[in-house]
Amino acid sequence: MNEPVRVGVVGMGTVGSGVVRLLVESADHIERHAGRRIVVEKAVVKDPSKARDVQVPGGRISGDFRDISRDPSISVAALLVGGLEPARTIMVDLLEHGKDVVTANKALLAEHGPELFELARRKGRSIAFEAAVAGGIPIVAAIGECLAANRIESIRGILNGTSNFILTRMEEDGADYADVLALAQQKGFAEADPSMDVDGTDATQKLAILAHLAFGVWVPWAEIPRMGIEGIDLDLLTYAAELGYRIRLIAVASRSEGRLAMRVAPALVKIGTPLAETRGAYNAVSIVGDAVGRMFFHGLGAGQMPTASAVVADIIDTVVGRAAITFRTTGVLDADSPAAKIGGVDAPDRHFLRIRVKDRPGVLARITGILGDHGISIASVIQHDASSASDAVVPLVIMTHACGSSAIQRAVATIDASDVVSGRSVCLSVLDD
């Protein structure tokens, strides 16, 4: 056996504690896979005096990340703090001081990926980030290594466990968004401030990282069209179910006519398809490659030990030398890589509309007329018996045939500006496969 490898862990929150626990408790198992002992040399935390469930071997805890970056005995650092700062400063310092870095911080990579990757390459170091996307699901390795012979055509994912937990509970319990969110917070599935989860930010940042791997372009995540789940009410789920669908927050990146279409938004997914059967805090990713066809991955996308599983796999990869090899060609730009032209593609999808109409004669004719004017044809309509109150507002649900997203957006804008509707319509795309 070789000399042990000494690892520094920056951040002992949920994931950091899980990583230390796994490295300690499964040390023998991990040693066999790495070919040498992996030792937690030091952990850095905000408050070293705080009591902790997980003990760092020898109690080697520090409040200063420089105790890792300046320690020549440490060759690999796991950066397990969230957010942009001080994470960015720490990563730069670690790379500058010759450490290989493993991280789970998706916001950092989505925001500063290009400069951090460039710095790592200049310093001859690697950044491994399996845990940054979809927790324990090895999707980064799958795209970057296992499907390397394929040109990726599309990626669709359920990348945010909190949103998926909320949508699943609403659908299964018939509960309202606000009640389920409160339950999720109570159970620890949602943060005290869940806004980055439910507004789609988290999923969008992960999608930007996957697109870099699959298409070789760094798309600024904030430019990716995004819609969260805050507007999804129980009625929408019920109508979707009536039509044979569920609603999931779906992140999509697809190559079409040499361009890249990306978005994060709730979408209808057909019951029985793998994305529709992805429940609770699970994540799922469906990838189409030109040789392999459609591949589907499903697993726990968050949580302490699933995420720690991915971090430690990356630490092993770094120790044995695989990470250095992989990082050299990570996100290499294809000659035929799509330009990062977001929203430039008008991919035809079926759409689901929920329009709150005033219950008056002629309204359906008016709405369908507007859709027809925009070249959109209708696959099905649901309008249930309204109340008898005159001029009551009732929901009208329409499923269209495939149409371009710009056409449907124009049609919905026209409908919402008309005098027969009340409030804004909801327009979701429909995924049938």
Added chain:
Amino acid sequence: MNEPVRVGVVGMGTVGSGVVRLLVESADHIERHAGRRIVVEKAVVKDPSKARDVQVPGGRISGDFRDISRDPSISVAALLVGGLEPARTIMVDLLEHGKDVVTANKALLAEHGPELFELARRKGRSIAFEAAVAGGIPIVAAIGECLAANRIESIRGILNGTSNFILTRMEEDGADYADVLALAQQKGFAEADPSMDVDGTDATQKLAILAHLAFGVWVPWAEIPRMGIEGIDLDLLTYAAELGYRIRLIAVASRSEGRLAMRVAPALVKIGTPLAETRGAYNAVSIVGDAVGRMFFHGLGAGQMPTASAVVADIIDTVVGRAAITFRTTGVLDADSPAAKIGGVDAPDRHFLRIRVKDRPGVLARITGILGDHGISIASVIQHDASSASDAVVPLVIMTHACGSSAIQRAVATIDASDVVSGRSVCLSVLDD
């Protein structure tokens, strides 16, 4: 860019042709992922004069594998012939002559894995075999690398596309086994001689390879209990559906009380669970790791280009040096690795029984009495109206609560030896999650 790498391809059947096609048509894309050009230097076939759809560059085709093993310009060989001989002789010769080998031949590895791995290690070469199990699904990389931080607790897979295609068509079309098999052969989903697929041999060989990766033991595949799908008739599928299940050919390896339980057999899988939703020629694998929890992978498990995708990924891994690193610790024996004690574990499962009983008074009491004598309690019973003919034979379907497999086997043997049944009963285990 570095010097190009020269690859030899042994075998130009379906998979070999796909590999050559992918290496040629996606050469630029693959070069970026490998960091250097990968060139098909030579292909070896049985009959070099035969006309082919896929052309080898420069027409460099030979009838003698020694033209690859003796060519010092070739560093990597893809061994893409099936069966044991001459595949074994060729692989030994390639390794002896210093070639790294990539293969899709599961029978060869299941039968001769230990000696071939030993030879490769002695020669300082690697064997990469992603394509040998579940085609395009990167399950070998997932277990060997991505889940390396986990102790694997169980593996369940649908590993034979032909069997799954047949079961799915029977279930969806209400067609008989023989008719669907004929259709599958006509469509090219089943071989002219499909016996290794439908009798479970192919899935068992793949399971033996996965168990080596996950548990560090080489289990002789022929010792793994196996049952094929030949005995699955339409009635069984109908009763299963009535109870909320489908029938799939499931390969299982699970660690329990320090031992390893393995088997390949048709089993009932609950509708809505991922294995039940795996249809047609798709493969699926569900893995439970102690840290990551349950992971699920789904994709095309066979076919020209999905398999070629896995072979070429392995060629890239070999070229960049990842395969050599990975192969060093492939199948390393855990100190706590379960003894390869097959069938030694009496894991409690629910069971589904189909018993053909003589339609006489007291029969149900007799059968349930035998089950009770063996400590097996009954969850549900289906017996439909019988014909009015006296002493007619009618099917009796029983779902048990969890019971040990040895108890149920003894009970079924007793039932089948009694005078109230006609023919052998079918006993399948039931997977609810």
